[in-house]
Amino acid sequence: MLSVPVETQILFAGILFFLGMIGLLVRRNLVFMLMSIEIMFNSAGLVFIIAARHWNQPDGQVMFIFILSVTAVEVAIGLALILQVYHHFKTLDVDAIHKLKDE
Amino acid sequence: MEVFFYIAAVIAIISTIMAISGRNAIHSLLFLILSLLAISVVFYLLDAPFIAALEVIIYAGAIMVLFIFVTMMLNIGLEEKQEKSWINPRMWIIPSILASILLVDLLLALKNMPTVVVGKQVILPKQVGISLFSTYLLAVEIAAILLMAGVIGAYHLGSQKKKVLHRFLEKK
Amino acid sequence: MKTLIALIPALPMISFLILVLFSGKLSRKVAGWIGAGSIGIAAVLTVIVSVDLISALPEIKSYQITLWQWMSVGNLSADISFRLDSLSLVFCFVITFVGFLIHSYSIGFMDKDEGIIRFFAYMNLFVSSMLILVLADNILLVYLGWEGVGLCSYLLIGFWYKEPENGTAARKAFIITRIGDTAMIIGIFILFLSFGTFNIQDIMHLASAKWVAGSSIATITAVLLLGGALGKSAQVPLQTWLPDAMAGPSPVSALIHAATMVTAGVYLIARTNVLFSLAPIVQGFIAGIGALTLLIAGFSALTQHDLKRILAYSTISQIGYMFLALGVGAYSAAIFHFMIHAFFKALLFLAAGVVILVLNEEHDIFKMGGLRKKMPAVFWTFLIGSASLSALPLVTAGFYSKDAILWFALSSTSGGVVLWIAGIVGAFLTALYSFRMIFIAFFGEAKTQPSFQAGYLMTIPLVVLAVFSLFGGFIELPASLGNFHLFSNLINQSLPVVGIKNVEHLEWLFQLISSLIALSGIYLAYLFYYKKPVFIDSFNHSKIHHFFEIGFGFDKVYDILIVRPVVWLAEIDKKDFIDQINISISNMALIGNEVLSIAQNGKLRWYLLTFAFGIAVILTYMMTK
Known part of the structure; x- marks a missing residue:
């Protein structure tokens, strides 16, 4: 049986989350930003798993499965958008894409 | 057991740092896969073997492969110089400060957390499945619709559109 | 039957609202027919109501209808209420009937114009306001209609707003009439302060009961109301806007600047005649202004090159005749001339509109020539209009109406020989400049080719108006010629009868003189402008010709006396204390804009950073x- 305190586990998830956040804020490349979002999603899932174990309930794991499906959709759409953006602007620099209108 | 947790956690954190600070997209993605694998070890240690398997199969497998495909299609691997010019050290300061503030907040919250002791036991995939298809049936349906929408959306966005001219500019 | 009165101004207003609200959805043809049709129905209603009222005369002198209370504050109250008597009946008839003809003409005239729906919307609003003006029971409602027609005049003069000159002309008309309107509203305030009511009938009764004839308050009030009338009717000294107002489309000139709006001043004076009879000095002044205006405008018309400007000066001059008649107390003659003038001047403007349209916007009569053969229908109707304008004896309506004015100018108790001579000289000038137009534009060598022929939509109104210009005069024949007084009997139901000196047996003599004068004017026009003797060329290049052409230099005088000092004052007062406050307010807005637009710079990473910051704070x- 794992006897690491639950606080430590959540701290681990939190560190991962904030690393993802830093990545999202720092990077200008859309692919890296999407990766950072993945990291944040994953750490949120991790907290659910920790909670599921802590309370001894299956619901947390169910939530992780939902997060997984949402992530899958998000990645599919996000990558398709990245492809379109690259096709259209010939760059992945998010700062270059600040025209929120139809050309 | 605890040793494994700490090793996995450290590997996950270090590889995540490498992933978000890397210049080469492919390398970053590989680091990210490493991080995900380490997290799946943590899942296993947290008595969730089914989720650990899903993490490896879907996250590290399917989703990251999707990333790598797209990265290869865009040829981003060759743009290290550009990537370097986009990141300068000053840009790390403010996000890092914000993140550390939030981390302190988290620590404060954890300190105040009430201690509840519940008998720990392994949650089997069977329990998860029963819960998924009874209590959360509606959510499953919604997730299914979401996936369907994602498939259609990805197809629509992914298709290269023909350049549409205004009807006055079209050649007859 | 009485409720129909309210429908007369309501119909054009409804049509205006339809055109404005559904302007994007209506086709051009439908818009035209809605615009003209509503006026047509209003005209039919007017005829029905008129027949009803005339058959009830003289027992019932007016129909009155109160729709709702407009406002009520303290002892100030005003209703939306209409009153139809024989005076407003004549005006209603002219507005709706001539208005309908002009509207249906406009369907053809504006066919190619992109703003046709806007045009009909403005025109309908104008007709509605004008009907409110003439039907209103209280003077505040009169003022509402008064301002409404002023607004529509402004909008329609500047209808082709893409040309800056048109906008300037529109502003000029608006500002100059505003001078008169300000005087008028002050006059209305004085009336309200004195009598505590806006109702015109009550005011008239109270005024004749309370005010002494010739007292200073009556004189001041009459002068102020006269100011409004002078501005709206383009009389000296506020006449300078009307020639420039010709920048608008021709149907606008025909409807607003010939037939209806410019005669609103005549209506106002006739309606408030009690006040003017209480101020005999002012009434004499009106006659003087009328005489002066008709001479000045007549001389100016004689020297213009622009077809429409000739007609504009002619309009000023003819309204001068109406003022002359009002001044000598001959109200029925003034109203009669108003009606006949509406017919022939609308006809002339519409015909001029056709000429200008088919010659591709050619306004200069010296570049026309020989149009007689090219467009016979327009030529004959224009000829009839000009004949009526120059009062060709016996056969035209203009003869009867103008002759009545000339006769009363002499024979009325407040008339005199000077006024009569001015009128006679004006009549001579009128005949001269009318046939100058005819001989120069329609005779001689052809200098331009018409690009197309006008359709039936445009020619039929011309023919109808021509018929009225010829035969409209037979409802009122002078004592020496038939002695038939249908029209003046009708008008005298609501307006006082003119007092006449004992010279009636001489009427035939003065008629003969004025007839000869008109004929000699036409003959001289034939000599000067068809035969072209040498001295007319030298006259055309003389200084006096130039002086006439610029309208006796009123514009220049006003420019030096009023415009430049005001502009100079405004120039030195550009940055005063109040302006500084305004500027600092706008600067604050600019700074706020700069600060807040940081939050909306469209950069995704910036938004994310603020998200994170917000989460951290919370x-x-x-x-x-």
């Missing part, structure tokens, strides 16, 4: 609480 607050 969580830290929650944790440290």
Whole structure:
């Protein structure tokens, strides 16, 4: 049986989350930003798993499965958008894409 | 057991740092896969073997492969110089400060957390499945619709559109 | 039957609202027919109501209808109420009937114009306001209609707003009439302060009961109301806007600047005649202004090159005749001339509109020539209009109406020989400049080719108006010629009868003189402008010709006396204390814009950073609480 305190586990998830956040804020490349979002999603899932174990309930794991499906959709759409953006602007620099209108 | 947790956690954190600070997209993605694998070890240690398997199969497998495909299609691997010019050290300061503030907040919250002791036991995939298809049936349906929408959306966005001219500019 | 009165101004207003609200959805043809049709129905209603009222005369002198209370504050109250008597009946008839003809003409005239729906919307609003003006029971409602027609005049003069000159002309008309309107509203305030009511009938009764004839308050009030009338009717000294107002489309000139709006001043004076009879000095002044105006405008018309400007000066001059008649107390003659003038001047403007349209916007009569053969229908109707304008004896309506004015100018108790001579000289000038137009534009060598022929939509109104210009005069024949007084009997139901000196047996003599004068004017026009003797060329290049052409230099005088000092004052007062406050307010807005637009710079990463910042703030607050 794992006897690491639950606080430590959540701290681990939190560190991962904030690393993802830093990545999202720092990077200008859309692919890296999407990766950072993945990291944040994953750490949120991790907290659910920790909670599921802590309370001894299956619901947390169910939530992780939902997060997984949402992530899958998000990645599919996000990558398709990245492809379109690259096709259209010939760059992945998010700062270059600040025209929120139809050309 | 605890040793494994700490090793996995450290590997996950270090590889995540490498992933978000890397210049080469492919390398970053590989680091990210490493991080995900380490997290799946943590899942296993947290008595969730089914989720650990899903993490490896879907996250590290399917989703990251999707990333790598797209990265290869865009040829981003060759743009290290550009990537370097986009990141300068000053840009790390403010996000890092914000993140550390939030981390302190988290620590404060954890300190105040009430201690509840519940008998720990392994949650089997069977329990998860029963819960998924009874209590959360509606959510499953919604997730299914979401996936369907994602498939259609990805197809629509992914298709290269023909350049549409205004009807006055079209050649007859 | 009485409720129909309210429908007369309501129909054009409804049509205006339809055209404005559904302007994007209506086709051009439908818009035209809605615009003209509503006026047509209003005209039919007017005829029905008129027949009803005339058959009830003289027992019932007017129909009155109150729709709702407009406002009520303290002892100030005004209703939306209409009153139809024989005076407003004549005006209603002219507005709706001539208005309908002009509207249906406009369907053809504006066919190619992109703003046709806007045009009909403005025109309908104008007709509605004008009907409110003439039907209103209280003077405040009169003022509402008064301002409404002023607004529509402004909008329609500047209808082709893409040309800057048109906008300037529109502003000029608006500002100059505003001078008169300001005087008028002050006059209305004085009336309200004195009598505590806006109702015109009550005011008239109270005024004749309370005010002494010739007292200073009556004189002041009459002068102020006269100011409004002078501005709207383009009389000296406020006449300078009307020639420039010709920048608008021709149907606008025909409807607003010939037939209806410019005669609103005549209506106002006739309606408030009691006040003017209480101020005999002012009434004499009106006659003087009328005489002066008709001479000045007549001389100016003689020297213009622009077809429409000739007609504009002619309009000023003819309204001068109406003022002359009002001044000598011959109200029925003034109203009669108003009606006949509406017919022939609308006809002339519409015909001029056709000429200008088919010659591709050619306004200069010296570049026309020989149009007689090219467009016979327009030529004959224009000829009839000009004949009526120059009062060709016996056969034209203009003869009867103008002759009545000339006769009363002499024979009325307040008339005199000077006024009569001015009128006679004006009549001579009128005949001269009318046939100058005819001989120069329609005779001689052809200098331009018409690009197309006008359709039936445009020629039929011309023919109808021509018929009225010829035969409209037979409802009122002078004592020496038939002695038939249908029209003046009708008008005298609501307006006082003119007092006449004992010279009636001489009427035939003065008629003969004025007839000869008109004929000699036409003959001289034939000599000067068809035969072209040498001295007319030298006259055309003389200084006096130039002086006439610029309208006796009124514009220049006003420019030096009023415009430049005001502009100079405004120039030195550009940055005063109030302006500084305004500028600092706008600067604050600019700074606020700059600060806040940082939050909306479209950069995704910036938004994310502010997200994160917000989360950090909220969580830290929650944790440290």
